[in-house]
Amino acid sequence: MNHLKSLDAYFTAKRDEHLNELKDFLRIPSISALSEHKGDMQKAAEWLKDSFQKAGLENLSIDETEGHPVVYGDWLHAEGKPTILFYGHYDVQPVDPLNLWETGPFDPEVRDNKLYARGASDDKGQVFMHIKAVEALMNENGSLPVNVKFIIEGEEEIGSPNLEKYIEEKKEKLAADIIVISDTGMYGPGKPAICYGLRGLAGVQIDVKGAKGDLHSGIYGGGVQNPIHAISEILASFHDQEGTISVEGFYNDVRPLADEEREAYRALDFNEEALKDEIGVNELFGEKGFSYLEQTWTRPTLEVNGVFGGFSGEGIKTVLPSEAGSKITCRLVPDQDPEDIVKKLRAHIEKHKPAGVTVTVTEFDKGKPFITPFDHPAIQAAGKSYEKVYEVPTAFTRMGGSIPIVAAFDEILNLPVVLMGFGLSSENFHAPNEHFHLENFDKGLRVIGDYYYELAEFTKDELRK
Known part of the structure; x- marks a missing residue:
């Protein structure tokens, strides 16, 4: 636990500096769906490359595709230790309708310990956290407990049309033992979750x-x-x-829903009445014979x-x-x-x-949809890191949304995929007033740093089983 104390001291001291850096990232209107923002996409890619360099990553490149570029960086000096391939995206959704934003979508502002801006939660904020976790470990120790490779793309919000080809062409460059993605959410405030399935x-x-x-x-x-x-x-x-x-x-x-999964979802004790209040409807509506969680995760x-x-x-x-x-x-x-x-x-x-x-x-x-066993050691290790920081059990869930490239990672690289997210479903990603709860920003930085140590306890063969 000593490394957690060290991480906590580092991130506490650097909090204002990190938030200001994240705000600079969020000011870039990297909207992949709109051609007029092509220059902004390049600007965001260059911002990431500079951030990689500051964190201590090496072999940096902005790899061109037929669309927007992929940003790559690595650190590969932990001899005999596993290699993590981290994936995220720097593009964001369009901001319409603009009149519903309380503050400008690319004018980041903190209100009530929430950071408001397009991309704050999906996915710039979560990408930024992984970069800063690497930077913290490098600054504190001069090295990492595991090897890391980062690829951050600019087309996730338009279906990643060029990334699958990129992965095929760069299979050797992207070789790793597990893939980690933070583009999913927690089960609820103060309730960490590992997502093991995507629609x-x-x-x-x-x-x-x-x-x-x-x-x-x-x-x-x-x-x-x-x-x-x-x-x-x-x-x-x-x-x-x-x-x-x-x-x-x-x-x-x-695929029929297993009885064990249904029982696990019932044990989560999801509050449908609270959901109705949160989203402002008087009645939920969906396919008969299934609970709300089953409807939105498994149907x-x-x-x-x-x-x-x-x-x-x-x-x-x-x-x-x-x-x-x-x-x-x-x-x-x-x-x-x-x-x-x-x-x-x-x-x-x-x-x-x-x-x-x-x-x-x-x-x-x-x-394509994706599902992986939630008893995999890399997933269980992530759950352990969450529990150390949040001090509550980690839930294992599916997610109703899609990350289209996840299935391609699974099929092309044949690696376990760990989906450890820090967003909340109430954070308005894809909608006006997108925001990121800074409690999860703060705790998430510590979770990610600890997770690298947890993974270092496994052999490559144990992680790739």
């Missing part, structure tokens, strides 16, 4: 085209198909009234993310629009394949396409 992703856009141009609704209404009516009919066909997905064969490959979804078409300005415009559309995403669970799900979506849309319009389906993000 996958399949996203499409549906475009409905009617007449060659907008029409006067008085002259043509009632005699020509309205694309908004048509897209509404398609969207309504995706679910029954109880929330079950109606796409033929959608559930065919869903697939089909969600409408946006609908567009027609006139939405002030007042009324008596127009029959020529076009309408929608964006949808499906969260997938173990054994479901995103390519197969997209095929089933296409077949369903074609079957339910109303007369008088043409429908185009465009594929977007895809990612």
Whole structure:
């Protein structure tokens, strides 16, 4: 425990300095989805490279891809000790709607011991913590107890379209014994959790085209198909009234939930009433026969993310629009394949396409689901480090979100993946007023530093079993 005391003293002394550095990182509007921010993406990559150098990492590089670059650094002088490959991302989500932010999304501000900014929790804050943990150990000891490799990408928020190719090409460079990712969350305030399963992703856009141009609704209404009516009919066909997905064969490959997992989730004693208060709804809604945790962690979804078409300005415009559309995403669970799900979506849309319009389906993000045994020694070691700092038992959970590249890491590098996150589900990532609880920033730095010591107790063979 002496190293924990040393880490605590170091991070206490450096807290203000570290927060100011993180704020500099958060000021960079590294929005990967918007082409006008390409220069900001490069700026964020260069910021990371400089931060790697300050921490004591070596062999630094900004590796170009067909999209945004990957930043690499390593330290490989712990002879005979395991090698950790840490993955994170420096890109962030768009900030719309801007008017709902209390302070600017790229003007970091601390309020009530929470750091507000886009990327504070997802994922710049958590990436920053791992860099600073390395820096602390290097400053205190001049070395690390294990070997480390860092790859931080700039395209996670758009589905990591170029990272899988990068991993394939750099397999030798990325060789390691385990992969550690901090892009997940805790179970709740003061309740650390290790995530051992992620849902996958399949996203499409549906475009409905009617007449060659907008029409006067008085002259043509009632005699020509309205694309908004048509897209509404398609969207309504995706679910029954109880929330079950109606796409033929959608559930065919869903892996049944084990009784042991159901019992473990019940033991978490999740408070659905508190959730309703937190998110401001009077009733939860989802697939029948499953608890909220089961619905959001272990069951697939089909969600409408946006609908567009027609006139939405002030007042009324008596127009029959020529076009309408929608964006949808499906969260997938173990054994479901995103390519197969997209095929089933296409077949369903074609079957339910109303007369008088043409429908185009465009594929977007895809990612396979992921699950790993939670009794793996690297996962159990992470749980032990959490418990030392938070002084409560660690929960082992799945996560409803997706990190599409995790399955690729598993398949290409064939390494155990440890998902140890420090965010909270209430922190508005992907939404206005994203923030990071600084209690978890402070404790997380100590957890990560301790985890490197815990991993040093294992042989490479023990970690790669």
